[in-house]
Amino acid sequence: MSLKASELILNPDGSVYHLNLRPEDIAQTVILVGDPDRVPKVSRYFDHIELKKSKREFSTHTGTFKGRRLSVVSTGIGTDNIDIVLNELDALVNIDFEGRAVRKSLTILNLIRLGTSGAIQADIPADTLVLSDLAIGFDGLLHFYESEAVQRADIQYAFLQYADWSVLKAVPYVVQADPELNELLYSENMVRGFTATHPGFYGPQGRSLRLMATDADSNQTLASFRFKNLRITNMEMETAAIFGLARLLGHKAASVNCILANRSDGTFSPDPSAAVDHMIRYTLERLAAQGT
Numbered sequence: 001m002s003l004k005a006s007e008l009i010l011n012p013d014g015s016v017y018h019l020n021l022r023p024e025d026i027a028q029t030v031i032l033v034g035d036p037d038r039v040p041k042v043s044r045y046f047d048h049i050e051l052k053k054s055k056r057e058f059s060t061h062t063g064t065f066k067g068r069r070l071s072v073v074s075t076g077i078g079t080d081n082i083d084i085v086l087n088e089l090d091a092l093v094n095i096d097f098e099g100r101a102v103r104k105s106l107t108i109l110n111l112i113r114l115g116t117s118g119a120i121q122a123d124i125p126a127d128t129l130v131l132s133d134l135a136i137g138f139d140g141l142l143h144f145y146e147s148e149a150v151q152r153a154d155i156q157y158a159f160l161q162y163a164d165w166s167v168l169k170a171v172p173y174v175v176q177a178d179p180e181l182n183e184l185l186y187s188e189n190m191v192r193g194f195t196a197t198h199p200g201f202y203g204p205q206g207r208s209l210r211l212m213a214t215d216a217d218s219n220q221t222l223a224s225f226r227f228k229n230l231r232i233t234n235m236e237m238e239t240a241a242i243f244g245l246a247r248l249l250g251h252k253a254a255s256v257n258c259i260l261a262n263r264s265d266g267t268f269s270p271d272p273s274a275a276v277d278h279m280i281r282y283t284l285e286r287l288a289a290q291g292t
C-alpha cells in the first residue's frame with residue numbers, strides 16, 4: 001500500500017520532512033545527541049566528514065571514525081522530538097521513498113544516545129558515565145503506539161503502586177536497552193543505570209523556580225523505589241522514548257549519559273564540556289574497537 005503524501009512527507013529534493021536527509025545520507029550506526037552544538041563536537045574526531053545537513057534542531061554529520069561510517073544526529077530536547085527522529089531515521093532505511101512502500105527486507109540501525117543527565121542517587125557523582133539498561137518514561141509517548149509487548153509491565157505496576165501515582169499524569173512505561181549494544185559499550189568505569197525520562201526539565205524533575213511542583217519530593221520518591229535489585233539512577237528527557245520506539249521498529253538502542261548534576265547533594269560538574277568530551281571520545285573508541 002502506498003503511503004500518502006500527508007503521511008510520508010518528503011521535501012522537493014527527496015529528503016524526509018524534518019531531518020532533511022535522503023536515504024544515502026545516514027550510516028547504519030547513528031549517534032543521537034540532544035544539543036545541535038554537540039554534533040560537531042562528535043564529528044571533529046571523524047577521519048573525514050562526507051555530509052553536513054540541518055533543519056530546525058535536527059543537525060546531521062556523516063563520516064568515518066577509524067574507517068567506520070557513522071552519523072551523528074541532534075534530536076533537540078524531549079520525547080516529542082524523539083518521535084520525529086526515530087520515525088524518520090527508520091523511514092530513511094526501511095521505506096522506499098519512490099514506491100512509498102515499506103521495504104520487504106528491513107535494515108537494523110544501531111542508535112546510541114550520548115546525553116547529559118542529572119543523578120538522583122547520592123553515590124553517583126557528577127562526571128560519571130551512566131549506561132542505561134532500563135528507562136522509565138513519564139512522558140506517555142509510547143502509549144500512543146501498540147507497545148504493550150515491549151513494556152516491562154512488572155516494573156511499571158510495582159512503580160505505580162509504590163508511588164501512589166496520580167491519574168492526572170501519564171502512566172509510566174518501562175523499556176529496555178538493546179543488551180548486545182550495551183555489552184559492547186560497557187566498561188567497568190561506567191555505572192549501569194535505570195534512567196527516568198521526564199516531559200520537562202523543571203516541574204517534572206522536581207525543580208521549582210517560581211512555580212511550585214505538585215510533588216516537591218518526587219526525586220526522593222524516585223530515588224527510593226526498588227524493584228528486586230534495581231533502583232532509578234538518573235533523569236533526563238529522551239532515553240525511554242528512544243528505547244521504546246527502537247524496540248518497536250526493530251532497531252538496537254543504547255543510551256550513555258554523562259552526569260552533570262547530582263540532585264541529591266546539589267552539586268554540578270566543575271567542567272561540563274570536558275565531561276561531555278570524555279563521553280564522546282570513550283564511545284567512539286568503544287565503537288571502533290568493537291567493529292560496530
Ligand SMILES: O=P(O)(O)O[C@H]1O[C@H](CO)[C@@H](O)[C@H]1O
Nearest residue numbers: 034035077115116236237238
Ligand atoms: O544534553 P542532552 O542530550 O540534550 O540531554 C539533556 O539535556 C537537556 C536538558 O538540559 C535534555 O535534552 C536532557 O535530556
Ligand SMILES: O=c1cc[nH]c(=O)[nH]1
Nearest residue numbers: 116117118236237261
Ligand atoms: O538535571 C539534569 C541535567 C541534564 N539534563 C536533565 O534533563 N536534567
